[in-house]
Each structure stands twice: as structure tokens, then as C-alpha cells.
Amino acid sequence: MKTATKLEAAAELIPEGSVLLIGGFMAVGTPERMIDALVARGVGGFTVVANDTAMPGHGIGKLVTAGLVSKAIVSHIGLNPETQAKMIAGEMEVELVPQGTLVERIRAGGVGLGGVLTATGLGTPVEDGKQIIEIDGKKFLLEKPIRGDFALIAAKQADYKGNLEYALTAHNFNPVMALAADTVIAEPHVIVPVGAIPPDAVKTPGILVDHLLEREH
Amino acid sequence: MKTATKLEAAAELIPEGSVLLIGGFMAVGTPERMIDALVARGVGGFTVVANDTAMPGHGIGKLVTAGLVSKAIVSHIGLNPETQAKMIAGEMEVELVPQGTLVERIRAGGVGLGGVLTATGLGTPVEDGKQIIEIDGKKFLLEKPIRGDFALIAAKQADYKGNLEYALTAHNFNPVMALAADTVIAEPHVIVPVGAIPPDAVKTPGILVDHLLEREH
Amino acid sequence: MNAKEVIARRVALEIEDGMLVNLGIGLPSMVANFLPEDVDIFFQAENGVIGLGARPPEGMEDPDLTDAGGGFVTAVPGAASIDSAMSFGLIRGGHLDMTVLGGLQVDERGYLANWMVPGKMVPGMGGAMDLVAGAKKVVVAMVHTAKGNPKIMPECTLPLTAARRISLIVTEMAVIEPTDEGLALREVGPGVTVEQVVEATAAKLIVPETVPEMALA
């Protein structure tokens, strides 16, 4: 059984310089209340691992605007001119990773695999500095696992055990990130009693979730 | 929209010597009607990739008894003395693979990864003849992807588009195997109209399913 | 009819019954407007839905259901929600029949560059590298020239998206197929002459004796 964590208390858990895995795709399926609490607290120096940095004023874009992100490991920054400007100004480091490779690297970190072998990125700047492994005559890039100190997860619904359900395109990186961090903080829209989510509907087992944010007021 | 395939017609699709991925764990979540149809037809020489060979009279055990399995790539044969006897008599080849490695090798085959890097099996007979890759000072076995000519999938429920749901411990290898074969044949307990399975409940998208077995009579 | 509509209508003819298709944001997404009535296809958005539908009615928008560009969409009956690992598993694993992407440059090898202009614009590759590396058929939909400068080059000067030959280039001036021998001119745009295409193309084109005018959906 989990106790609901207050927003401010959840933000306090996260030290300066932490590596944060943050769910969401262009701010869809992103834990917005958690991000607002981090912006309100003002501690930063974070390495953010996410699909993208969203848009200014939305999701991870708010962390970028507040200057709390030192490094972003993402697949796309095209809709956030602030990220691009900070990157060019040298205020923020950006590591671009192909989206499919990014999610597999996080999964590898979460499920205890040593790396990812993918053909994506071969013959492009993505292969620079990486090991290429030949398997039965085909070449693959060896991409390394990614783990976070914290995963910040947005969910449609949680039960008191922390079991999570996701909605439509708000799944995206959330279920995979919930596997790959030392501490997992989940922000559900709704919290329901144990038994209200049937076993077959659970996408993230509650044993992976360390903190459940209290209900929205 | 898919048309329901008759049992005999489905069995006829499968040529002698095919590589079959068959869902199930000790005959739970195994496509029993499909297996019965293969036994009735009597064409064999199959390489079966599955968690186990179940027990005589159940699931894959029926294929073994009928002498239709030339090779089994499985994690466990402990509950099927016939498999053990045939293996010792040289009538059937058995390749034992750790269960977690087996499911990841099938997943790699299904999602286009070049292999699996796992610490499981290091320092045991499982590592014999395999490449060991060192990543940041840690050693991992390179295990190769597995694909099938056919995947035989058991599901709780399908809609007319082939979207699949699974029940409780009858998930096991089914969702992963549905990704990793040239032709996927699904055997649902129940078939419901399009829209009766909500998008968030679908575990195997219908676009992966080539043939849907007709309802049980 | 403007250039983009010509391109979208021509690309629409490439879509066959039963396909799973990914349309990039921008111009490629226009293709969905010109499909034949009788095809039973699914659109995939890489952010997580199979069965992407049109824009929802006013007031029915769901913040948890968008396309990869963040725009509100619907899901068709029989749709399936997928997370990013499944989404790119389908893409990289060869389950996606066709992807339509925009392009900055394509060259005589059939290689595409579409994710950055060094020192100028670095949106990131998003899912493009996985799509080009993994989709069964890769169609590049783009206007033929950029401010009068050719985009179809002897060799891409911009960083590649993948070192894999794409399937087809569709512009308002031409349909061009990369082959073992080079770029083959297959069709010209409405009212466009072969000479005009050759003039607007920096790459060498293989021009057959007769080049038909493109049909449009």
C-alpha cells in the first residue's frame, strides 16, 4: 500500500544535478504538476532524458525556460526554439538520439540488458564514436543502456498499490521509463481503490512505483 | 477486416519443416485447437520454439507424442518425459535456452534488433560457442534473434480486425511471438465486433495478425 | 492545384489495401486527405496509436490523443494504443508497410537527408532514422527545389538520415525511383516537361524514351 505524496514533498526528493527520465511526447503524457513543482522549487542542473523538450510553456519546455536543464538527451527539439537557442549559446548540452534507439536504450537500462544492437543510425553522424558489431554478416550499432536517478511518470489512473494505466497516445515513454530509474514518481490523473484496475489492464505494476502523487485538487 | 479461417485450412498453411513459435507455458495460453489440427493432419518435421514442451497429452506435448517435432528450442522439458526420452534416443534435437534469454531473442527477432546482450548464462554451459562482449567493463553474452515461419498464438479475445487481448498467466510468450513470425495465426477464445475491445486494452495490434481462427463450436 | 496538393495526391496512389502507413508531420500528413474510399488501411503515429483518425469535432478534443506533431486527432474503430517501445518495434521490425517523410536532400544513391542543417537548424531526427531504416517502403514527399536550388543532388551535402536506399521520391515535378543503376525518372508532374525536371535536378537522372504524366488521386 502506498501513501499519497504531496507535490512539494515529491519535488524535495530530487537533488540538484539528478538524471531525470520524464515521460511525454510533445507534452502529451507528461507529468505537468510535477514539472510545475520543480520549477517552483528552482533547484536544477538536471540531465533530462525524454523524447523531446516540448514547446515553451508546456511540459519539459517549462524546465528549459526556467534554466533547470543542463543537458537534454532527446530525439527532437524542433518545436522548442528556446532549447535550440540555449544549445547554440552553450548554456545547455543536447544529445540527439533516434527515437527508437532512445526508448530501447531506456528499456535496456530497465530490464538489465547490456546494450542495444540496432541498424538505426548506421552511416549517419549517430554512429560517431560507437562500436559497430557484425552479426551473421550484418552490421549493428552498439548503443548503451540509459538509467535515471528518478523517473517522472504521467498516468491515466493508479490504484493504492501504485498499479498504473495509461491512455491512448499518453503512453509513449512512460511505461518503459517506469522500469529504468532508482526512484519512480507517478502522477496519475485519478487514484482508485485496489481492485478497481483489473490485472490485465495494468501496464506498470505497482511494485515499480515508489511514490504516488496525491490527487489533483 | 479479417475473415475467420477454418481450423483445417489453417493447418494446411503450414508446410513440413516449418519453424513454429508457439505460445504457452506448461500448456497455459497455448493454441490447443491449432495443435490438434496439426496432429490430425500429421505433417511434421517442425522446429518448435516455445517456453517448454508441456506434458504428454497437453499443448505442445501432443505434437511431441505425434512425432511432429524435429527440434525444440525451449527453456524447460522437465515435465515431459517423452521429450527427454526422444532427446536421449536421438529422435529429437533439444536446444535449452534460459527463459528470459529466449523471450528476448524472440523479441529481438520481432522488433528488428541485431541481438540480445545479457549476463544470464555467463560462466555456464550456455555461453559455449557464443561471443562475449565487454561493455564498460562488464561482460555480456551476445544471443542471436529468433524468428519463426509461423507464430501460433492463443488469445482471450479478438475483434474482427485481429486486435488481441490476453488473460492473466495466459499472456506469457504470446504477445512477443506475435511480433516475430512471417505469418501469425491467432486462436482466440472469443471473437467480438470492432470497437468492443478499447484501444488501451489491445496487447497485440491486429495489423500483426494474418489469420484469425474461427470461433469454437 | 498547388505543389503540395499535387504531391499529396500522387503519394496517395502508392497506398494499397491492408497497409499500415506512417505519415510524417507537415506535407506528408496531407496524403490522408486523398485516399481512395475503398481501402482498408491503418495509419500509425509514432507517438503511439495504430488507427489514427481525422481531427475530432469541436469540443471533443482529448489532450491524451494527438498525432506526432501534437495536433488533436481521433482514433478509428479497431484502433490500438501502443507505447514507444512497441511503436518503434513495429517500425524497426519491418511491420510498417510504408512511411512518407519530407526531405531536405536525396542523392543518386537514394540516400535521404532530412534532420539537420549544420550550424543553422537542428530539429533532431525524432523517429525519422528508425522509419527510413525500418519501413518496408520509404516515400520521400517534397517540393522539387528549395528557393530555386536543387534538392536532388549527386551526393547529399547534409548529414544523412540513413545509409539505406529509399523507395520513391515524389515531387510536384516528378516521380523518381532510386535503383541499382541510379535515379530513374518514372513520371513527370502535370504540365511539366522532362527537360524542366532535368534542369531542376542536380543529380543525374536515368530518362527512358517515354515518361508518362503522373496520375493524381
Place this chain on the structure above:
Amino acid sequence: MNAKEVIARRVALEIEDGMLVNLGIGLPSMVANFLPEDVDIFFQAENGVIGLGARPPEGMEDPDLTDAGGGFVTAVPGAASIDSAMSFGLIRGGHLDMTVLGGLQVDERGYLANWMVPGKMVPGMGGAMDLVAGAKKVVVAMVHTAKGNPKIMPECTLPLTAARRISLIVTEMAVIEPTDEGLALREVGPGVTVEQVVEATAAKLIVPETVPEMALA
């Protein structure tokens, strides 16, 4: 109290509040009968459920809900269904707090052999190699000797399950902890002397001045 009950009762004391625990089939599964009332734990069965419960009432058995041995079970409120990829992702990824397995041999390095006797019995490793390689705490629960022959050896003569040191050996005669220095005798069984343990053990034991008798749940 027979040997197996002593072992199960002693192992039960290793289980702490909040743990996710995997019990092997046979003797290890008996541990579930001796848990303290007030612990909030989940049992995982590697075939696909978190929150394994007791045997169902007569007539309530569900063929789609079994343990890894194929026996009918229930699922507790708050249970989650998982497929084999997720199941072993949790195991290999370090999310499983404790596993209890049977053993054929354990040696002075703390290495376990439990999956085959060459030329005699080849059940296969099933999930054991992943469990021993991945679980945070690995407890081997076994009777101290096999037909009078020691099972705790200087070096395993049977094929290893993993080249990773297990956490604890619990037999009816002793609790033994593998350490950097070797096998440390921590407790003796009810009415068993240190001399008897040393006699029944082929491996060298590190014996402290006082060895307490084991407590039992």
C-alpha cells in the same frame, strides 16, 4: 516437524515488508505458508503474474491462471498480469527483491548448480539462470544432503546455474552465508550441533565461536 517445513519456516523469516518475491516450484513454494501476518508483499510467478495467491476454492479454478508449475492459483487484489518479456525484464533488471530456489549443489564460491545432471536428468534451466543472475537476493532452500551425500561442495561438479554468488543457503541443518572469505556458518537447525553440520558438508565452513540455533516462523 520434517526437514522441508524447517527450511520453509526459516526462509520465511528472510521475507521483509514490501518485497517482490519469486518462489520456485516444490519446496520453495512452501515458504508462502509461513509468512508473518503483517507483511505487505507480492509474489511473482515467472509465467506471468505479480500478486500470486493461494489455491482457489473448489470449482473456481481458471485454466488461464496458474503458477510456474502449472498448478491452479488465485491472484490477490492489486495483482498485475505481465507477459514473459516483462516478467524477465523485472527479474534481470534488478526489480525482484528475492528469489527462493532449490539446489542440487552449492560450492565454496557460493555458486549454485540446479538445472541438470549430465547423462541423467536434463529438465532445463527454465527461469533459474535469469533468477540467479538478476534477483537482488538469492536464497537456496534445500535439504542438506542427498541420500547421505553432501550437496555443499568445495566446487560444484554439476553445470553451474550462474557464476554469481548466491546470498544464503538454508537447509534443515544450517543457515550458511557465502562471503568473500568463503562459506560462513550462521545458524544451526533445531537440535543440530556444529559438528554434525561440518560432518554433512563437503565444503570448508567458516565457524564462528558461537553459532545460534535458527529461529523459525
